[in-house]
Amino acid sequence: MSERPPFTGAGSRRAAGSVKQITSFSNPLVKEIKALVAQRKHRQRSGLFVAEGLKLATDALSAGWSVDMLVLGPEARESAAARDIAATARARGATILEVSTPVLAAMTRRDNPQMVVGVYEQKIMDGAELTRALKADPAAVWVALDHVRDPGNLGTILRTADAVGAKGVILVGETTDPFAVEAVRATMGSLFHVPLARMTRAAFQEMATSWPGTLVGTHLKGSTDYRAISYARPTLLLMGNEQAGLPDDMANACTALARIPQAGEADSLNLAVATGVMLYEIRRGDLTLDA
Numbered sequence: 251m252s253e254r255p256p257f258t259g260a261g262s263r264r265a266a267g268s269v270k271q272i273t274s275f276s277n278p279l280v281k282e283i284k285a286l287v288a289q290r291k292h293r294q295r296s297g298l299f300v301a302e303g304l305k306l307a308t309d310a311l312s313a314g315w316s317v318d319m320l321v322l323g324p325e326a327r328e329s330a331a332a333r334d335i336a337a338t339a340r341a342r343g344a345t346i347l348e349v350s351t352p353v354l355a356a357m358t359r360r361d362n363p364q365m366v367v368g369v370y371e372q373k374i375m376d377g378a379e380l381t382r383a384l385k386a387d388p389a390a391v392w393v394a395l396d397h398v399r400d401p402g403n404l405g406t407i408l409r410t411a412d413a414v415g416a417k418g419v420i421l422v423g424e425t426t427d428p429f430a431v432e433a434v435r436a437t438m439g440s441l442f443h444v445p446l447a448r449m450t451r452a453a454f455q456e457m458a459t460s461w462p463g464t465l466v467g468t469h470l471k472g473s474t475d476y477r478a479i480s481y482a483r484p485t486l487l488l489m490g491n492e493q494a495g496l497p498d499d500m501a502n503a504c505t506a507l508a509r510i511p512q513a514g515e516a517d518s519l520n521l522a523v524a525t526g527v528m529l530y531e532i533r534r535g536d537l538t539l540d541a
Contacts, residue, residue, distance in 0.1 A: 265343060266340055266341055266342075266343065267339070267340045267342075267343050267344045267345045267346060268340075268345055268346070269340065269345075269346045269348065270345060270346070270347050270348070271347075271348045271349075272347050272348070272349045272353060273349075273350060273353065274353075275352075275353060275356050279319070279345075279347060280349075280353060280356065280357055282296075283300060283319070283321070283357045283358075283367070283369060284356065284357055284359070286298055286299060286300045286369065287300050287357070287358060287359055287431050288359065290427045290430065293372070293427065293429050293430075297371055297372050298318055298369050298370065298371060298372065299369070299370055299372055299429035299430075299434065300358070300367060300368070300369055300370075300431055300434070301367075301368050301370060301431075301434045301435075301441070302358060302360075302363070302364040302366070302367050302368075302431070302434075302435065303364040303366060303367075304326070304329070304331060304332055304335065304364070304365070304366040305438075305439055306368065306434070306438075306439045306442070307320060307335050307339070307366050307368045308331075308335055308439075309439035309442045309443070310368060310370055310439075310442045311335060311338055311339060311342075312442075313442040313443055315370050315371065315373065315442055316342070316343075316370065316371040317339040317342060317343075317344040317368055317369070317370055317371075318344060318345070318369040318370060318371060319344055319345045319346075319347055319368070319369040320335070320336055320339045320340075320344050320345075320346050320347070320366065320367075320368050320369075321346075321347045321349055321354060321357065321366070321367040321368070321369075322336055322346065322347065322348050322349070322365065322366060323349060323350070323351050323354045323363065323364075323365035323366070324350065324351060324365070325365040326365035326366045327348060329365075332365070332366055335366070339368075351363070354367065358431075372429055373445075373446065374446050374447065374448055375418070375445055375446065375447040377453075379447075380418075380420070380447040380449075383417065383418060383445060383447075384484070387417060387484070388462070388463075388483060388484055389483040389484065390416075390417040390483065390484045390485075391414070391415070391416045391417065391483070391484070391485045391486075391487070391529070391532055391533060392416060392417055392418055392419070392420065392484065392485070392486045392487070393407065393411050393416055393418075393419045393420070393486075393487050393489070393525065393529070394419070394420040394421075394422055394449075394454065394486060394487065394488045394489070395407065395419065395420070395421055395422060395425060395489050396422045396423055396451070396454075396488065396489065396490050396491060396496060396497075396500055397422065397423045397424055397425060397490070397491040397494075398421070398425050398426055398489070398491065398492065398521065399425070399426050399491060399492055399493075400426060400492055400521070401426045401427065401428075401430045401432040401433035401436070402432055402433070402436045402522075403436075403492060403520070403521045403522045404425070404426055404428055404433045404436070405428075405432065405433040405434065405435065405436025405437040405441070406436050406437075406522035406526075407419065407489075407521070407522050407525045407526075408428070408433075408436075408437045408440045408441055408444050408446075409436065409437050409438050409440040410522070410525060410526045410529055411440070411444050411529065412437075412440035412443050412444045413440075414529045414530060414532075414533045414537065415533065415536075415537075416444065416529065417445070418444060418445035418446065418447060419444055419445070419446055419447075420446075420447045420448070420449055420454070421446065421447070421448045421449070422448075422449050422450070422451055422454045422488075422500075423449075423450065423451050425448075428441065428446055429441075451499070451500065454500075454503070455499065455500070455503050458486075458503035458504070459503075461484075461486060461505070462484060463481075463482045463483050463484040463485050463486070464479070464480070464481050464482045464483075464485045464486070464505055464506060465485075465486045465488060465503065465504050465505045465506070466479060466481065466485065466486070466487055466488065466504060466505065466506045466507070466508055466528070466532075467487075467488040467489070467490070467496050467500065467501055467503075467504040467506075467507055467508070468488075468489060468490070468495075468496070468507070468508050468509065468510065468524055468528060469490075469495060469496055469501050469507045469508070469509065470495060470509065470518065471501075471507070471509075472507035472508050472509035473507070473509065474506060474507065474508055474509065475508070475509065475511060476508035476509065476510050476527070476528060476531055477531060479506050479508055481531075481532045485532050487525070487528050487529065487532060488500065488503075488504060489521060489524065489525050489528075490521075492520075492521045495518075508528065510524060510527055510528070
């Protein structure tokens with residue numbers, strides 16, 4: 251079997267894709283997906299990533315993301331919903347792979363894999379796109395994460411940002427890969443709805459000098475209860491590394507430093523939990539049950 255044409259980049263227009271049946275564990279496409287699951291360098295080089303599950307495939311397609319390949323296990327091929335998603339993906343140029351459960355397990359490195367696995371083109375806003383997005387909504391709430399290391403935390407924060415209607419997440423400095431399988435899984439599909447951008451610390455600090463609203467960070471040395479801050483819009487929430495928190499130079503870039511009170515013996519909150527607490531406080535009064 252010949253390999254598919256090489257990845258042609260985001261925004262490319264492709265003819266309808268093909269359908270391939272794969273039974274061999276040594277098939278090049280099986281090896282490629284395994285590499286995307288396991289290796290950040292392969293994801294970076296290819297511009298692709300893997301997301302598991304019919305829900306995520308549905309979210310990706312409804313949000314207009316480009317699908318490179320869609321893998322269907324035996325159960326998926328018996329599902330009308332999965333077949334409809336596959337037909338949509340194929341019409342947009344995706345290659346549809348029909349595989350056995352053992353091959354799917356090998357691809358995903360899971361004993362009980364999802365029966366639908368997608369390979370998608372990554373999306374990261376460049377500097378110009380981020381600048382336009384920041385200026386587009388003066389009432390927006392954004393999240394910035396400084397050197398976050400845990401993919402589960404990052405994925406959960408993306409999911410929470412989606413839930414509260416934040417406009418996007420800025421990854422500052424050396425962060426974990428948002429397109430790692432663990433991070434994507436934790437987003438529960440919110441990766442396809444929350445814009446991502448990257449910045450160096452220096453670029454972030456430069457942006458902070460002209461931020462027009464509140465730039466709030468959480469800090470153990472913060473003297474202000476997070477509930478007592480007046481969050482002027484646009485609001486940018488800056489959260490630090492899981493182990494070290496915000497370094498002094500990043501904390502000094504904030505217009506307010508908040509502290510979340512604690513009554514027990516824990517010395518800190520989990521990063522994703524703390525981010526959720528802050529975001530819901532920032533959006534308090536904006537969110538209603540009938541929104």
